[in-house]
Amino acid sequence: MLKLQDGIKEIIRKTATSIPRDVEEALMRAFKAEPDGPAREALANMLENAAIAKNASKPLCQDSGTPVFYARVPKGLNFAVIEKSIIEGVRLATRSVPLRPNAVDVLTEKNSGDNTGVGFPEIYFEQCEEDTLVIDLSLKGAGSENAGMFYKLPDERLKAERDLEGVRRCVLDAVYSVQGRACPPYTVGVGIAGTRVAAAALSRKALMRKLPEGAEDPRIKELEEKLLAQINELRIGAMGLxxxxxxxxxxxxxxxxxxxxxxxxxxxxxxxxxxxxxxW
Amino acid sequence: MAEKKPITIETPLTEAAARALRVGDPVLINGIVLTARDKVHKYLVNKRPLPQDMPFELAGAALYHAGPLMKEANGGLEVVAAGPTTSQRMQMYEPFVIRHYGIRGIIGKGGMTGDVIRAMQEAGCVYFHAIGGAGALLAGKIKNIEGVWMLEEFGRAEAMWAFRVEDFPAVVTIDTTGASLHAQVEKLSKERLEGLLSP
Structure with a gap:
């Protein structure tokens, strides 16, 4: 039987060397809609890059990111055992894919060389009712992670009050502030909550949702659609061009x-x- | 707008060649590019090595903001992925680096601002925007590793690599007249933002 660590290694390879189908389809639509110019050229290069990476099984990007795992664990399975397999899978993948070693000790500035270390990779567990173990993986590049933003409402500068209109103003301000520095076209994750930790956890987990999948609540779904249209009105464009x-x-x-x-x-x-x- | 035909660029660049380029020009870069990111920039500014202490000629060079992913292959190293990194992190060092070492081209992503644009105007240096995340595609344009500097000290991602590239695609987004596509995009997006945030 295939060991979990080998399954982890394989999912890391897949994630590093290809883009999700829904993302590829959305990039294709964007490419078709974009008139000639640098942004269209950028979209063409992204699609070509994705094809090259997939065919050669090579990482899409030299920054193979911080591996972030979300594990939904059935009854009877031990979190610590799964954690061990995930960490071993990351070690194996760093050598075999290969991934760029990205884990740096903040005290010694030494790179661990295998993408593991204190709190690295990031792993989140939740218990579930189902019988199967489901592990979602995100390889989060530093360029886009550095572009994240945080707001405490009310915000006087933005005239953002404690309501969904205030949220809308924050999101537009964030994308405007980032401009093209984090490799657009972006997927924008938003978390609204009463503590800083909860808001950050929610916003990043939102990036795991497939593009056609809107929020369950119709009011939130409406805001998502409105914001997507308004962000695209900013005309920052692919790669900020x-x-x-x-x-x-x-x-x-x-x-x-x-x-x-x-x-x-x-x-x-x-x-x-x-x-x-x-x-699994 | 009709698609512009790319201009073929040879490195090292002459001042005249750099000054002839304009924002929006698509280019294909040929010759040697030198990778330089955070640690190399810090070193070049703080330690100011002399030309005889360095294995590569920086005068006229194109610096590439990149931290490549390499792997062992056939007894040597092979470039797996080598797209651009965010240039903004080099912002505080770049004006000095351009002027002091005579750099004629910066390849990166996201653009640079203010003092860097002024240094580019004065010294005759342009900014080539490459496609972020296109690491596999751009690695394919690297035909040979000509050498490396500071590998032991800075590691593979941060060392200065001399890559021989062929038809490496980019677009000029900052030219020697002081024009910046990034500034133009930011200005338009600011107007749009103000419209979207007005009561």
């Missing part, structure tokens, strides 16, 4: 908040939004 496609999708997650707090966190994924699912 000007053009009609600055984002492929906006995904919003929300939680109940404390009466006194209202946080909006924004996570940005680059055009590739490398994510995959392993069902």
């Amino acid at each position: 000007g053009g009609g496609c600055t984002a492929l999708g906006v995904k919003i997650n929300h939680a109940h908040r404390h009466t006194g707090s209202y946080f909006v966190d924004i996570s940005i994924a680059c055009w590739a939004n490398r994510r995959s699912r392993l069902v």
Whole structure:
């Protein structure tokens, strides 16, 4: 029987060397809609790059990212055992794919060389009712992670109050501030919550949702659609070269908040939004 | 707008060649490019090595903001993925690097601003925007590894690699007249943002 660590290694290889189908389809539509110019050329190069990487089984991007795992674990399976397999899978993949070693000790500045270290890779567990182990993986590049933004409402500068209109203003401000520095067209993840930690966790997990999949709540879904259209009106364009496609999708997650707090966190994924699912 | 035919560029660049380029020109870069990111920039500014202390000629060179992913192959190293990294991190070092070492081309992504644009105007240097995330595609344009500097000290991603490239695609986004496509895009997006945020 195939060991879990080999399954992990394989899902990392797939995630590093190809883009999700929904992302590829959205890039294709953006390419078709974009008139001649640098942004169209950029979209063409992205699609060509994805094809080269997939065919040669080579990483799409030299920054193979921070591996972030979300594991849904059935009853009876031990988190610690799965954690061990994930870490071993990351080690194996770093050598075999290969991945760029990205884990640096903040005290010694020494690179561990195998993409493991304190809190690296990032792993989140939740218990589930189903019988299968489901592990979602995101390879999150530093360029897009550095572009994330955080707001505490109300925000006087943005005239953003504690309501969905305030959230809209934050998201537009964030994308405008980032411009083309994080490799657009982006997927924009938004988290609304009452603590900083909850908002950040929600915004990044939102990036795992497939592009055609809107939020369950119709009010949130409407805001996602409105924001996508408005972000694209900013004309930042693919790679920030000007053009009609600055984002492929906006995904919003929300939680109940404390009466006194209202946080909006924004996570940005680059055009590739490398994510995959392993069902075990 | 009709598609522009790419201009073939040879490195090292002459001042005249750099000054002839304009924002929006698609280019295909040929010759040697030198990778330089965070640690190399910090070193070039703080330690100011002399030409005889370096294995590569920086005068007229094209610097590439990149931290390549390499692997062992056939007893040597092979470039697996080598797209551009975000140039903004080099912003505080670049004006000095351009002027002091006579750099004529910067290849990166996301653009640079202010003092860097002024240094480019004065010294005759252009910014070539490459496609972020196109690491596999761009690695294919690297035909040979000509050498490496500071490999032990800075590691593979941060060392200065001399790559021989063929038809490496990019677009000029900052030219020697001080024009910047990034500034134009930011200005338009600011107007649009103000419209979207007005009550």
